[in-house]
Amino acid sequence: MSAILQCKSDAPELLPRLMEAAVLVGCLAAFLLFWKRTACSKEATPAAAAPAKKQPKRIKNRVDNHVDEGKRKVTLLFGSQTGTAERFAKTLAEEANARYKKAVFKVVDLDDYAIENHEYEEKLKKETLALFFLATCGDGEPTDNAARFCRWFYELAKEKNVCLDNLQYAVFALGSTQYKQYNKIGIDVDRILDEQGAKRVLPLGLGNDDQCIEDDFVAWKDLVWLELDKLLCDEGDVVG
16 A cells, blocks of 8 residues: 555656656657658759869960961071070061061070970971071080080981971071181081081071171171072062
């Protein structure tokens, strides 16, 4: 009897606990039901297609605008140690670009003309008219920026039928009679180009720094204008 009375006396305390437990169970059940429905809806919904990767725009090879406009390209290649050969090349190019409407004269450092040695031959074969400004240093040595070109070029001299038939060229050499090998680099390049089938359009220019190399260049440049007037007459009118 006392046990029954004890249970009845404890009932008011157990009831709140039971209600709390019921609420917790209900909340847990509701959460599980919500999670299940959400998971099912995700599984039932097809995954959104991944956005298509944008195709990179094709970049056209950069072509010289002057070529697009039908202008004839004339390349001026220089090997310079103190800057005189480079200055002569740029001076002539500036004056020539103002003189000829339908030709473009581009000055190029020989060391930048080709990254790999074999490219020298490939590029020279594509040239139609090139002017070389080549200084000789010390005892018949090339300038630093022409050394790699000259090593390749002397090897070229040992070969036959390189097919530079499409190339017209002229060379202005810079040196000094104080040295035994006077203008050796320019003389050698002029000779080898001729041996490999290229067409010399002007006599070799010899600039002597022991006297007045500026006068030597001006005299040679006068011959350049006479020849270019003939070579470029079909490419456009001469200005001035």
